[in-house]
Amino acid sequence: MSEATLAAPWWKRGVIYQIYPRSFADSNGDGIGDLAGIAARLDHVASLGVDAIWLSPIFPSPMADFGYDVADYTGVEPMFGDLAAFDRLLAAVHARGLRLLLDFVPNHSSTEHxxxxxxxxxxxxxxxxxxxxxxxxxxxxxxxxxxxxxxxxxxxxxxxxxxxxxxxxxxxxxxLNWRNPAVAQAMTDVMRFWLDRGVDGFRIDVLWHIVKAEGLPDNPANPDWREGLAEKLRVLQHHSTDQPEAHAFTRQFRQLADSYGDTALVGEIFLPRDRLMRWYGTEAEPGVHLPFNFELIENPWDRDTLAALIAGYDAAIPDHGWPNWVIGSHDAARIAARIGERQARVAAMLLLTLRGTPTLYQGDEIGIGTVDIPPHRIRDPQDLRQPGMGLGRDRSRTPMAWDASSNAGFSTVEPWLPLHPDWRTRNVAAQEEDPASMLRLYRRLLAARRASPALSLGRMTLREAAPDILAYERQHGDERLLVVLNLGSEPREVTLPGATRPGRIIVATGTRDMFDGTIDADEAYVVELLA
Missing domain, CATH: 3.90.400.10 (Oligo-1,6-glucosidase; Domain 2)
Known part of the structure; x- marks a missing residue:
């Protein structure tokens, strides 16, 4: 890693890997993943080349919403382990040079708390x-x-x-009532408890919800609502979310986190871009380090849409802010299910070469795609309460496949959710052996990003290109790289920026070693530019 890259905070130059604990690895044969299972599979995470792990909630919970209903903010759910198991996991994470972020859930608690x-x-x-x-x-x-x-x-x-x-x-x-100072103090003490234990930061759940408008007035009706849309969209959440008072609490979170050194706060905030940017705070009074950017999940997958959203988002970032990107999570359909496996490889190239901090979601590195959940196996309360709406999240929470043994090496018994249908061939062990696999592509990309100041920290310039081609340049000092992504189904010609010629291919989805100015359908390249 270069000196320039090392000098930047890890949350700027690094990559975050999300683990959904129920579905990563089961160590005790109950069909549900746990902390010891995560610890046993840490070498896989470290071998990817990521910098930090974000764990979805591990706290004691009745599991009405699978851990997002917290019954004790300073304990560990027994099905996952205990505080001693957490301490062992944290030590093992740190021993591998990784960092650990916990999922902080401040808006609500379990009714059993x-x-x-x-x-x-x-x-x-x-x-x-x-x-x-x-x-x-x-x-x-x-x-x-x-x-x-x-x-x-x-x-x-x-x-x-x-x-x-x-x-x-x-x-x-x-x-919870965040207008009560005792609540704010108690929840700040929760953060301090885990920071004292050695965690490196938090992903903050539904941060934009935590304060409600004084008087709790009715929300206005949504004039665009129609049958077939989620019921929550009947109203516009003007008074139930995104209140200005929430930013004061966010600044307090940041001050606390910064007092512990090289920590990071990632805020879950689903808002239009102009309102999202406010959650960076100001240079004098910063907010969260990274307000999650979901635009690659929420928008159509085509060149014109992506080029416009990338340019608009990058231009909107305040001078003191830093971008971030995500293509998958425990709440969204798998990227390979949304756009197909060939384009999912292109999506990996995009995610890991854009300016900003990427977050990977477990299983995307092996290309898990569509998983049909039989009605009798549905576990997600959102799906059970609003059937047929396509809101189910089980599809993105299915277990990780480690090898071709019984239950994909995830457990010795049937997992809590079904595995993807091709798990016998789509698993970590199989892809380890295949140089052309999705897993090997992710490793090449992450290695290239780690070695390149241009990819990890450099500025980005979008370039004009042929139809279906998304092209941009990354530059840091004398290092210049061109990223070329074909989002279409036809080969295209690529014109290099003026006064440059192609050098070596840094990483590619295909197998060519030299770039000749053409790009096949569903392919992507990172190419060195020479003067």
């Missing part, structure tokens, strides 16, 4: 105001028209106290 149990016990309990309680509307009924992201009203009546509590997601996930 002791805080909520106290809160609902009576109207005058000291923790009543730790959550958002309201009387029924005059004449009875819901306090306002807010809709849960899981469908149905965002309010649940507690018959004992006669008030409703707010739940942005499932009724088992009660929203």
């Amino acid at each position: 002791p805080w909520f149990v106290e809160s609902r016990s009576s109207r005058d309990n000291p923790k009543r105001d730790w959550y958002i309680w309201r009387d029924p509307a005059p004449g009875g009924g819901l306090p306002n028209n807010w809709i849960s992201d899981m469908g149905g009203p965002a309010w649940e009546l507690d018959p004992v106290t006669g008030q409703y509590y707010l739940h942005t997601f499932l009724k088992e996930q009660a929203d």
Whole structure:
């Protein structure tokens, strides 16, 4: 790694790898992944060439929403292990030169959390105001028209106290009241607990939700809603999300994280680009290091769309900010399922050569594609509550395939979700042996990125190109590289930037060793530019 690359903070030059613990590796034969399973497979993660691991929630939970309903913010769910197992995993991560980010869930807790149990016990309990309680509307009924992201009203009546509590997601996930200073202090103490334990930062769940508008007014109706769209889209979430007061808490999170040194905060924020940029804060009062950018997931996969969104996003980043990119997660359909395996290879090239920090999702490195979940195997509450809407997330949470042995080496018993249908040939062991595999492509890309200041930190310039061709230059000092991606099904000619000639191919999806100015369908190249 060059001196220029090493001088930058790791979260700028590095790559994050997301692990969904239930589905990575099962060490104890219950069909569910765990911390010891992750520890046993760390060499695979390290061999990819990534810099940090983000773990989806591992905290004690009734698992109504598979860990995003937290019952204890400073413990470990027994099905995953315990605090000693976490400490062993963290030590093993650090021993391999990697960092570990935890999933911090500040908007809501489980209704089984002791805080909520106290809160609902009576109207005058000291923790009543730790959550958002309201009387029924005059004449009875819901306090306002807010809709849960899981469908149905965002309010649940507690018959004992006669008030409703707010739940942005499932009724088992009660929203915390961040306007109560005691809540803000308690949750900041949670972050401090894990930072003291040695974690390197957090991915912050639904960060833009944490503060609600004073008075909880009705959200305006969405004039564009129609049958077939998710129920939550019936209203525009003007008053239930993205309130200006939330930024003060984000600045406090950043100050705490920065006080521990080389840490990082990644914010989950689904907002239009102009509002997303506010979550960077200012140079004097910064927000999260990386407000997640989901534009490669949310938009069509074609050259014109991608070129426009890349240019617009890069131009919108404030001077003190740093871009980031993602093509897959535990909430989105697999990239290979969305665009096919050939284009998924092109997508890997795009993700790992754009300016900014990439986040990889487990299983994308072996090209897991479409997984049909039989009705009797569906586990996702979002899918069960709104069937037939295509909202199911199980499809992206299926187990990792390690080899061709029973249950793909994931477990000694049937996994909690089905494996992808081609797991006997699409697994880590098989792709280790195939130089043309998706896994080997990811490793080449990550090695190239690590070795190249132009790819990891350099500036980016989009170039005019033939139809279906997305082309851009990355430059740092004297190093100039051209990235050429064919998003179409026909071969194309590529014109190099003026006064340059092609040098060696740094990495490619194909097998050619020299670049001759042509690119086949569904291919991509990173080419050295010489004067």
